[in-house]
Amino acid sequence: MxxxxxxxxxxxxxxxxxxxxxxxxxxxxIADLHVTYAPGVRAVRGVGFAVRRGxxxxxxxxxxxxxxxLALATLGLLPESARVRGSVRLxxxxxxxxxxxxxxxxxxxxxxxxxxxxxxxxxxxxQIGDQIAETIRVHAGATRGAARARAxxxxxxxxxxxxxxxxxxxxxxLSGGMRQRVMIAxxxxxxxxxxxxxxxxxxxxxxVQEQVLEVLRVAKEATGAAIVLITHDxxxxxxxxxxVMVMYAGRAVESGPVGEVYRxxxxxxxxGLMRSLPRLDGGAARALPMEGAPAxxxxxxxxxxxxxxxxxxRGEPPPAPVGPAxxxxxxxxxxxxxxxxxxxxxxxxxxxSPRPPRHERxxxxxxxxxxxxxxxxxxxxxxRRVGAVRAVxxxxxxxxxxxxxxxxxxxxxxxxxxxxxxxxxGTPQQGRITVFGQDTAALTAARRKALRRDLQVVFQDPFxxxxxxxxxxxxxxEPLTTHGVRKALIPGRVQELLKLVGLEPEHASxxxxxxxxxQRQRVGIARALALEPRLLLLDEPVAALDVSVxxxxxxxxEELQARMGLAYLFVAxxxxxxxxxxxxxxxxxxxxxxxxxxxxxxxxxxxxxxxxALLDAVPYPDPERERRRRRTPLAGDPPDPSAPxxxxxxxxxxxxxxxxxxxxxxxxxxxxxxxxxxxxxQDQRAACHYPQGETPWWKSP
Amino acid sequence: MNRRTRAGLALLAxxxxxxxxxxxxxxxxxxxxxxxxxxxxxxxxxxxGTTQSGHDVFALTLRGMRRSLLIGLLVAVLSTGLAAxxxxxxxxxxxxxxxxxxxxxxxxxxxxxxxxxxVLSPVLxxxxxxxxxxxxxxxxxxxxxxxxxxxISLKEREYVLAARFLGVSAPRVIAxxxxxxxxxxxxxxxxxxxxxxxxxxxxLSYFGFGVRPPDTSLGTVVADARGSTTAYPWLFGxxxxxxxxxxxxxxxxxxGLRDALDPATRRTMP
Numbered sequence: 001m002x003x004x005x006x007x008x009x010x011x012x013x014x015x016x017x018x019x020x021x022x023x024x025x026x027x028x029x030i031a032d033l034h035v036t037y038a039p040g041v042r043a044v045r046g047v048g049f050a051v052r053r054g055x056x057x058x059x060x061x062x063x064x065x066x067x068x069x070l071a072l073a074t075l076g077l078l079p080e081s082a083r084v085r086g087s088v089r090l091x092x093x094x095x096x097x098x099x100x101x102x103x104x105x106x107x108x109x110x111x112x113x114x115x116x117x118x119x120x121x122x123x124x125x126x127q128i129g130d131q132i133a134e135t136i137r138v139h140a141g142a143t144r145g146a147a148r149a150r151a152x153x154x155x156x157x158x159x160x161x162x163x164x165x166x167x168x169x170x171x172x173x174l175s176g177g178m179r180q181r182v183m184i185a186x187x188x189x190x191x192x193x194x195x196x197x198x199x200x201x202x203x204x205x206x207x208v209q210e211q212v213l214e215v216l217r218v219a220k221e222a223t224g225a226a227i228v229l230i231t232h233d234x235x236x237x238x239x240x241x242x243x244v245m246v247m248y249a250g251r252a253v254e255s256g257p258v259g260e261v262y263r264x265x266x267x268x269x270x271x272g273l274m275r276s277l278p279r280l281d282g283g284a285a286r287a288l289p290m291e292g293a294p295a296x297x298x299x300x301x302x303x304x305x306x307x308x309x310x311x312x313x314r315g316e317p318p319p320a321p322v323g324p325a326x327x328x329x330x331x332x333x334x335x336x337x338x339x340x341x342x343x344x345x346x347x348x349x350x351x352x353s354p355r356p357p358r359h360e361r362x363x364x365x366x367x368x369x370x371x372x373x374x375x376x377x378x379x380x381x382x383x384r385r386v387g388a389v390r391a392v393x394x395x396x397x398x399x400x401x402x403x404x405x406x407x408x409x410x411x412x413x414x415x416x417x418x419x420x421x422x423x424x425x426g427t428p429q430q431g432r433i434t435v436f437g438q439d440t441a442a443l444t445a446a447r448r449k450a451l452r453r454d455l456q457v458v459f460q461d462p463f464x465x466x467x468x469x470x471x472x473x474x475x476x477x478e479p480l481t482t483h484g485v486r487k488a489l490i491p492g493r494v495q496e497l498l499k500l501v502g503l504e505p506e507h508a509s510x511x512x513x514x515x516x517x518x519q520r521q522r523v524g525i526a527r528a529l530a531l532e533p534r535l536l537l538l539d540e541p542v543a544a545l546d547v548s549v550x551x552x553x554x555x556x557x558e559e560l561q562a563r564m565g566l567a568y569l570f571v572a573x574x575x576x577x578x579x580x581x582x583x584x585x586x587x588x589x590x591x592x593x594x595x596x597x598x599x600x601x602x603x604x605x606x607x608x609x610x611x612x613a614l615l616d617a618v619p620y621p622d623p624e625r626e627r628r629r630r631r632t633p634l635a636g637d638p639p640d641p642s643a644p645x646x647x648x649x650x651x652x653x654x655x656x657x658x659x660x661x662x663x664x665x666x667x668x669x670x671x672x673x674x675x676x677x678x679x680x681x682q683d684q685r686a687a688c689h690y691p692q693g694e695t696p697w698w699k700s701p
Numbered sequence: 702m703n704r705r706t707r708a709g710l711a712l713l714a715x716x717x718x719x720x721x722x723x724x725x726x727x728x729x730x731x732x733x734x735x736x737x738x739x740x741x742x743x744x745x746x747x748x749x750g751t752t753q754s755g756h757d758v759f760a761l762t763l764r765g766m767r768r769s770l771l772i773g774l775l776v777a778v779l780s781t782g783l784a785a786x787x788x789x790x791x792x793x794x795x796x797x798x799x800x801x802x803x804x805x806x807x808x809x810x811x812x813x814x815x816x817x818x819x820v821l822s823p824v825l826x827x828x829x830x831x832x833x834x835x836x837x838x839x840x841x842x843x844x845x846x847x848x849x850x851x852x853i854s855l856k857e858r859e860y861v862l863a864a865r866f867l868g869v870s871a872p873r874v875i876a877x878x879x880x881x882x883x884x885x886x887x888x889x890x891x892x893x894x895x896x897x898x899x900x901x902x903x904x905l906s907y908f909g910f911g912v913r914p915p916d917t918s919l920g921t922v923v924a925d926a927r928g929s930t931t932a933y934p935w936l937f938g939x940x941x942x943x944x945x946x947x948x949x950x951x952x953x954x955x956x957g958l959r960d961a962l963d964p965a966t967r968r969t970m971p
Binding site: 466 | 858859860862863864866867868869870873877878881882
C-alpha cells in the first residue's frame with residue numbers, strides 16, 4: 001500500500017453551531033494543580049480551569065511554561081518521580097491519587113488524548129484498524145468484528161480515504177496528517193467526555209494542520225466532548241477555542257473568552273505575546289521582541305515587563321477579574337494595561353539607507369535549472385536503482401546584493417535540499433550555480449575555500465548547530481583560524497562579534513547548553529558573520545524559537561542586513577516571518593518553484609493556486625476574522641517526491657483545476673507549466689496555466 | 702567515577718606496581734639460578750617457589766607480566782587508533798574510500814585471526830613487537846565499523862555541517878568535531894582491548910606461537926609448567942592467577958568507564 005490518494009475535503013459542518021446546549025456542569029474541572037519534578041523545579045504552580053461539554057479551552061504558553069506538565073498531570077501520565085497536588089475532576093470524580101489501573105479504565109474512554117507525535121503514539125507492528133478496535137474492545141467490550149467495523153466507521157468520520165483498506169495497513173505507511181487523523185479516531189472511539197490535545201498540529205505543515213483542525217472540529221461535534229487544546233500557536237487558538245488560558249512560568253496569567261482576551265488582553269505578557277507575532281498582512285506594526293527569563297520571586301514576568309511597579313516584586317499577583325464573562329488576569333498594574341497599545345513601546349523601525357533599484361544591484365547568487373535527485377536503491381545483496389527522490393527538480397532563482405529572497409514551502413518540497421546544494425559549492429547534477437559571478441562547477445579547491453568567506457549559513461536548530469563540547473569563544477574562533485586571521489586579532493574580533501549580535505562579553509566563556517535558545521541562535525549568527533560574508537543562507541533560523549524570541553532574532557537579522565548590506569536567502573515554512581523579513585519570495589512545491597516575485601505582489605495577489613492555499617491555511621491570530629472566514633482546506637497530502645504526477649504537479653490537489661472544463665483540464669494534465677509573468681504583476685511569475693491574482697481571504701473585508 | 706571504575710583502577714595500578722617495582726623487593730633476578738633449590742615450593746627464600754632448573758618463579762612471573770602488560774597496552778592503543786582512523790575516514794569521506802575501506806574490514810573479519818597469527822608469528826622476524834602488530838592488525842575491525850557508523854551520523858549534525866561550510870578541512874573537522882564525540886567509545890574500547898590482547902597473547906604463547914623463549918610472558922610461564930600442573934602447582938598457579946587479576950581489573954575499568962561516559966547506561970545517582 002502506498003500513500004493514500006488525494007483526499008476530498010472532509011465533510012464540513014459549515015457553521016460552528018454547537019450540537020448540544022452547553023450544560024452548566026463542567027465536565028473536566030481542575031483546581032489548584034501543582035506539579036513538582038525535582039525539589040525546586042515547579043512546572044505547574046496552582047493552575048485551575050473548568051471546561052464544559054462541547055467547549056474548547058485553548059492553553060497557550062511558550063516552552064517551559066508548564067503547559068505539557070499540565071496535560072500530563074490531567075491524564076495521570078506524569079513520571080513516578082513527579083509530585084502532583086490539587087484536584088483533577090472528571091464529571092465530579094476525583095482522578096488524582098488513583099492507581100494506574102483505575103486511571104486506565106478512565107483514560108481512553110471518558111478522557112481521551114491526542115499527542116504531538118502520532119508516530120510514537122501508535123504501535124508500529126499492529127494494523128491500524130486493530131489498534132483503533134482495541135481501544136473500543138478494551139473499554140466497551142465489543143466483539144472483534146463489531147469493533148473492527150466501528151473502527152472503519154471512525155476512520156471514515158475523520159476523513160481517511162479508503163478507510164477499509166487503510167485499516168489493514170501499518171502506521172509507517174501513513175503521512176503525518178493521516179496518522180494524526182488515526183489518533184483522533186482513537187480518541188473519539190468511546191465517546192469521551194473530554195479530549196486533551198497536546199500540540200496536535202505542531203509537527204504538521206500548515207495545509208495539513210488546517211485539515212487536522214477541521215477533523216478535530218468534526219470530532220468535537222460528533223461526540224460533544226470538551227477539548228483542552230494545548231499549543232504555542234495563538235493563531236490556532238483564535239480559530240478553534242472558545243476560551244483561552246495563557247500560561248507563564250507555571251501559572252495561568254490570563255484567561256477568558258477568546259474574543260475578549262484577544263481584543264483586550266490585560267496582562268502585559270499576553271499583550272507582548274500578541275504583538276510579537278509577525279503578521280501575514282504585513283501590517284504597520286512590527287513584531288515586538290520580548291526576551292528574558294522569568295523571575296523566581298514576585299511576579300515572574302516582572303523582569304520583562306514594561307509597566308512594572310515596585311509592588312510586583314512583593315509577591316505573585318492573584319488572578320483578578322478584568323472584564324466580562326470571566327476574563328481574569330494576574331497583574332498588579334491592570335490600570336496601565338487599559339490601553340494595550342501603550343504598554344510596550346513601538347519597536348524602532350530598522351533604518352535602511354536607500355538601495356539602488358534592483359536591476360542596478362549585482363546578483364550575488366544565481367541558480368539556473370538546479371537539479372538534485374537522491375537515487376533510491378532496493379535489494380539487499382544486489383542494490384538496484386529504483387528511481388529517485390526528486391528533491392530539487394529544476395529551480396532557478398537569483399539573489400541580488402542587499403536583498404532577501406524568502407524560499408517557502410511545506411516539508412519535503414526541496415527547499416532545504418536546494419540550500420544544501422548551493423552551500424556545497426560543488427558541481428550540481430544538472431544546472432548551474434553562480435556565486436558572486438563564479439560558476440561553482442569550475443572552482444578549484446582553493447577558490448572554493450576562499451569563496452566560503454563570502455557565503456555563510458545559519459541553521460534552524462540552535463541546539464544542534466553548535467558543538468556542545470566547545471565554548472562560545474572557541475566556536476567563534478574556528479572560522480577565523482580556518483581562514484588565517486592573525487592570532488593576535490582573534491580575541492578582539494570575538495568580542496566584536498558578540499557585541500554585534502547583542503550578546504555580552506562574558507558569554508564567550510560559556511558552553512552552548514548554558515545559553516537560552518535565542519542566545520544560541522545569536523551565537524550561530526555570529527559564527528556565520530565572523531568572516532564578513534556578503535551572502536547568508538538561513539535555514540529556518542527562527543522556526544525552533546518561541547515567538548517572543550523569534551521577533552528579536554528577526555529584528556537582529558534585519559539590522560545586520562541594513563548595516564552590512566548582506567544578502568539573505570531565507571528558507572522558511574512560516575509565511576508570516578517571510579512577509580516581515582523578505583523583499584522577494586519564491587514558493588516551492590514538489591521540487592519546483594511555482595511562484596516567485598516581490599513579497600507584496602505575491603502576498604497581496606497570489607497567482608498560483610498553491611500560494612493562495614498556503615496563505616489561506618495560515619491561522620490568523622484574530623478570533624473574529626478567523627471565525628468569519630470560509631474554510632476550504634487544501635485537499636490531500638504533499639505528494640510522493642519520487643513520483644511526480646504527469647503534467648502540472650499540483651493538479652491532484654488544485655482547487656482551481658476542479659473548476660475547469662474538460663478542454664482546459666487537458667492542458668494541466670499534459671503539459672508541465674513553466675514560470676511565466678503573472679497577470680498584473682510587476683515582479684511576479686507563476687507556473688500555472690491559468691494564473692490569476694486572487695485576493696487572499698484576510699485581504700477581503 | 703563510580704565504584705567499579707575505582708576498584709578496577711586501583712587493582713590495575715597495584716598490578717603495574719607489582720610488575721615493575723616487584724623485582725626490587727626480591728634478591729633473585731629472572732636469570733639467576735639457585736642450585737640449592739630445584740622445584741622448591743614457595744618459601745621465605747623463593748616466594749613463588751623455583752623451577753626445574755632452579756629459576757625463581759616470582760622473578761620469572763613478574764618478567765612475563767611486564768611483557769604481557771606491555772603487549773596488551775600497545776595492542777590496545779594501536780588497534781583502537783587504527784579503528785578510529787579507518788572508521789572516521791571511511792565514514793566522513795564516503796564514496797570510494799568508504800567502499801574500499803569497508804571491503805578491507807569485511808575481508809579481515811572473515812579470516813580466522815588466531816590461526817593466521819599462529820602461522821605467521823613464528824615465520825616473521827621481529828620478536829614480540831611483530832606479535833603486537835599482528836594482534837593489533839586483527840583486533841580493530843569491529844570497532845572501525847562502529848566508528849564508521851557513528852561518524853556517518855555525526856557528519857550530518859548541523860555543527861559539523863557548519864564547520865564544513867566554513868571551509869574547515871576534513872582532517873580538522875574529524876579531529877575537532879568528530880573524534881571528541883567518539884572519545885568515550887574509544888576509551889572503553891581501548892580498555893577492553895587490553896584484556897582481549899593479553900588473553901590472546903597468553904593463549905598463543907601457551908601453544909608456542911606468540912612470545913617464544915628465551916623471552917617470557919605470562920603465557921610462556923604457564924606453558925613451561927605443562928605436564929607438572931598437579932604436582933607443582935606453584936609453577937603456573939601464580940602466573941594464571943595474575944592473568945585473571947589483570948583481565949578482571951581491565952574489564953572492571955572498561956565497564957565502569959562505559960557506565961560513566963554513556964548517558965544511556967547511567968543510573969540515577971543517590
